[in-house]
Amino acid sequence: MEIDPFIFRLSIFILSIFIGYYVVWSVTPSLHTPLMSVTNAISSVIIVGAIIAGLAGNLDGDLTISNIFGFLAISLAAVNIFGGFLVTQRMLQMYKKKKKDK
Amino acid sequence: MSANLSAIFYLISGVLFILALRGLSSPETSRQGNFFGILGMTIAITVTFLSIGSFSSGLIYVLIFLSVGGLIGAFIAYKIPMTAMPELVAGFHSLVGLSAVLVAISAFLNPEAFNLGSSGNIKFASLIEMSIGAAVGAITFSGSIIAFLKLQGIMSGSPITFKGQHLFNALLLISIIVLTYLLCSSQSSEFFWILLAVSFLIGFLLIIPIGGADMPVVISMLNSYSGWAAAGIGFTLENSALIITGALVGSSGAILSYIMCKGMNRSFFNVILGGFGATEQSASSVDKEHRPVKSGNAEDAAFLMKNASSVIIVPGYGMAVAQAQHALREMVDTLKKNDIKVTYAIHPVAGRMPGHMNVLLAEANVPYDEVFELEEINNDFANADVAFVIGANDVTNPAAKNDPQSPIYGMPVLDVEKCKSVLFVKRSLSPGYAGIDNDLFYKENTLMLFADAKKMTEEITKNL
Numbered sequence: 001m002e003i004d005p006f007i008f009r010l011s012i013f014i015l016s017i018f019i020g021y022y023v024v025w026s027v028t029p030s031l032h033t034p035l036m037s038v039t040n041a042i043s044s045v046i047i048v049g050a051i052i053a054g055l056a057g058n059l060d061g062d063l064t065i066s067n068i069f070g071f072l073a074i075s076l077a078a079v080n081i082f083g084g085f086l087v088t089q090r091m092l093q094m095y096k097k098k099k100k101d102k
Numbered sequence: 103m104s105a106n107l108s109a110i111f112y113l114i115s116g117v118l119f120i121l122a123l124r125g126l127s128s129p130e131t132s133r134q135g136n137f138f139g140i141l142g143m144t145i146a147i148t149v150t151f152l153s154i155g156s157f158s159s160g161l162i163y164v165l166i167f168l169s170v171g172g173l174i175g176a177f178i179a180y181k182i183p184m185t186a187m188p189e190l191v192a193g194f195h196s197l198v199g200l201s202a203v204l205v206a207i208s209a210f211l212n213p214e215a216f217n218l219g220s221s222g223n224i225k226f227a228s229l230i231e232m233s234i235g236a237a238v239g240a241i242t243f244s245g246s247i248i249a250f251l252k253l254q255g256i257m258s259g260s261p262i263t264f265k266g267q268h269l270f271n272a273l274l275l276i277s278i279i280v281l282t283y284l285l286c287s288s289q290s291s292e293f294f295w296i297l298l299a300v301s302f303l304i305g306f307l308l309i310i311p312i313g314g315a316d317m318p319v320v321i322s323m324l325n326s327y328s329g330w331a332a333a334g335i336g337f338t339l340e341n342s343a344l345i346i347t348g349a350l351v352g353s354s355g356a357i358l359s360y361i362m363c364k365g366m367n368r369s370f371f372n373v374i375l376g377g378f379g380a381t382e383q384s385a386s387s388v389d390k391e392h393r394p395v396k397s398g399n400a401e402d403a404a405f406l407m408k409n410a411s412s413v414i415i416v417p418g419y420g421m422a423v424a425q426a427q428h429a430l431r432e433m434v435d436t437l438k439k440n441d442i443k444v445t446y447a448i449h450p451v452a453g454r455m456p457g458h459m460n461v462l463l464a465e466a467n468v469p470y471d472e473v474f475e476l477e478e479i480n481n482d483f484a485n486a487d488v489a490f491v492i493g494a495n496d497v498t499n500p501a502a503k504n505d506p507q508s509p510i511y512g513m514p515v516l517d518v519e520k521c522k523s524v525l526f527v528k529r530s531l532s533p534g535y536a537g538i539d540n541d542l543f544y545k546e547n548t549l550m551l552f553a554d555a556k557k558m559t560e561e562i563t564k565n566l
Contacts, residue, residue: 005340006227012342013333016349019120024354027126029450029475030464032358032457033187034136035126036325039351040194042119042139043332046201048112048150049216049339053208054164055154056215066212067160071167073204076197078171079178084194085140086179091187092136094464095129097471 034091041084047077108153109342111145116346118142123350129470146343184465185422188321188454189253195324196246199305202239202331203298206232209338210294216339222289228338233282233294235334237301242327244305249320252309253454259314267311268375274304312373315419315496317454318362319373326355358456365450365476367502367513395531395543397550400558403525404565406549410487412443414479416516417459418452420493420528424555427466430492433563434468440566445482446473447516449497480517489521493555495528499540508538524548527558 027035053070118138125135182190209216209232210224218228251257277300285293312320333348363370407413415434421427434444446468452459463473483489491498498518501508518524519542526548533539542548551558 006337009337009340009342009345013337013345013349016116016120016346017353020123020350020353021357023120023123023350024357027123028128029361030448030457030460030470030473031126031129031132032361033191033455033461034132034457035123035354036191036321036358036456037187037194038122038126038136038139039325039329039354040191040198042122042143042347043198043328043351044201045115045119045143045146045343045347046198046205046332046335048146048341048344049205049209049335050201051147051150051164052154052215052339053205053212054167055160056208056212063160063163064212066208066215067163069204069208069211071160071163073201073208074164075167075171075174076201076204078168079175080194080197080201081143081175082172083175083179083190085136085143086176087182087187087190088136088139089133090179091184091461091464092129092132094184094461094467095132095470096464096467097129097469 031092031095034088037084037091038088041081041088044077044080044084047074047081050074050077103149103152105153108149111149112341112343113346115142115146115149116343118145119343119347119350123354142343184461185425187461188317188458189250191455192246192250192253192321192324195321195328196243196250198328199239199242199244199246199324199331202328202335203236203243205335206236206239206338207298210236210291218338224289226286229286229289230282231334231337233285233297235331235338236294236298237278237282238327238334239331240298240301241305241308242324242331244302245309245320245327246305246324248306248309249317249324252314253317261313262310267307271304271307274300274307278304308374311375314454315451316366316373318451318456318458319359319366319370321455322355322358322362323374324355326352326359329353329355362451362456365514367510393544395550396548397552399551400553400561401565402549403551403558404562406523406525407437407442407488407490407562408440408566410442410522412445412486413437413488413490414483414486414521415444415446416489416491416494416498416518417446417448417463418492418494418497419454419458420495420555422453422458422462422493424493426492426556426559427462427468429556429559429563431463431466431468433559433566436563436566444472445479447476447479447483448473449476449494449516450514452494452497476514476516483517484520487522489518489524490527491518491524492527492559495533495540496538498542499538501538501541510538518542519545522547525551527551527553527555529554 050073122135122139125131213224219225281297329351336344502510502513502515
């Protein structure tokens with residue numbers, strides 16, 4: 001019997017939870033705020049679904065409600081992607097080591 | 103681009119996201135990690151465009167909405183003050199939630215575009231995945247909005263509770279499952295809309311009973327939810343990048359919630375069920391009212407610190423409110439010029455989100471190797487001359503160690519009282535979030551400095 005592709009996706013999902021578990025425990029507590037903003041940015045990869053929804057065509061070539069929901073989702077996810085990565089960048093620039101020579 | 107090739111690219115961007123989180127294990131590698139994240143996102147978006155191939159008339163709108171959203175996001179990222187980071191993160195969570203909902207709606211309305219079957223005849227498994235993604239997304243959205251309003255101060259930070267709240271929430275949760283079942287068996291769209299409405303309501307009701315200082319747990323939890331919502335949509339779209347990212351973000355948020363709960367010695371359910379700090383307040387403030395307190399001014403504080411050889415600074419939410427981090431750093435610079443050793447001690451739940459204090463200190467150019475976590479520094483208090491507590495309260499309360507009756511008993515606290523002298527910058531004697539008195543205020547070696555944190559710090563610097 002063939003294995004349902006769903007099972008493969010489930011395997012990816014479960015293994016990623018474990019990867020996430022170990023990777024996040026190794027994050028230093030002083031970087032927990034950047035961790036939140038960067039996870040925010042990467043979870044906006046949901047924009048992939050929004051782009052598919054926005055570009056889905058129908059026979060007449062008119063825009064459908066489904067397209068419009070896609071556009072809205074694109075702009076929301078884009079706010080998050082740019083905002084999330086840039087604010088993380090801004091925060092990380094601030095973490096500096098003590099200057100040894102003085 | 104063939105489906106197999108794009109699947110491989112999605113996998114690559116998933117791996118890059120893992121590396122992005124891995125980079126955060128130390129400040130040196132973190133910037134590189136962020137670059138990996140950006141790269142992963144760029145790959146995912148590019149591949150999506152290439153795999154669609156034939157573009158409909160929607161392309162122009164897609165690009166417009168993408169750039170408008172991007173510009174708004176970039177603008178916010180550059181303008182936002184670091185003290186507003188908790189609000190920003192809560193706001194961003196709500197956007198992830200809402201976009202998950204919107205994607206689920208458009209997949210429901212136009213299943214052909216997503217290969218999910220046809221309208222009114224959507225694949226069973228896809229419907230379940232879609233419902234989960236949409237429901238969790240909606241909960242994330244309305245919950246984050248409430249968290250945002252509470253953090254911003256638009257809504258009162260005190261818990262809002264009503265009778266039968268938990269029972270009502272439980273019923274709503276059960277109704278979600280029932281609605282999903284009905285939706286799958288009947289395929290009728292009404293159930294989908296009701297499901298969304300109920301989920302929005304749950305998110306709202308879930309967060310209103312939780313008080314302001316429990317926000318670190320709430321934000322982490324919503325972070326986790328936004329991940330699970332993304333993963334749910336990832337299953338619907340059969341997209342590995344989304345599934346991997348959703349799982350990463352989901353477990354990341356869950357771990358942060360766990361760390362925050364441990365920092366308060368409270369169980370996750372205790373926080374989620376809410377209402378903390380609302381009941382205890384009246385009982386404790388009566389009997390201890392008239393104890394003597396030593397209060398001083400900036401000169402006394404400056405004198406104490408000038409004669410010290412080591413000072414430990416304990417910042418809390420009050421420092422963020424008063425925006426005192428820059429003034430504090432200037433004071434520390436002056437102390438260091440006098441050859442006084444200064445370190446910072448950070449409690450895990452100081453502030454309104456995980457790592458909040460660290461970011462503020464980093465903003466004020468405090469080197470991160472002078473900033474220590476609770477376990478690293480707690481033994482040093484016994485050897486330090488002065489502890490300078492600025493805007494913190496409950497996290498220093500010795501009652502957590504020696505009063506089994508106290509609501510915060512068992513919570514890990516900073517051993518501030520072991521210092522030779524303690525300086526407390528606070529606006530009044532009022533109890534902290536837990537609603538309990540702090541014995542430390544009345545100790546022989548404690549000097550209270552009643553003032554705004556920023557003004558007091560500036561004055562101390564003048565007197566040094």
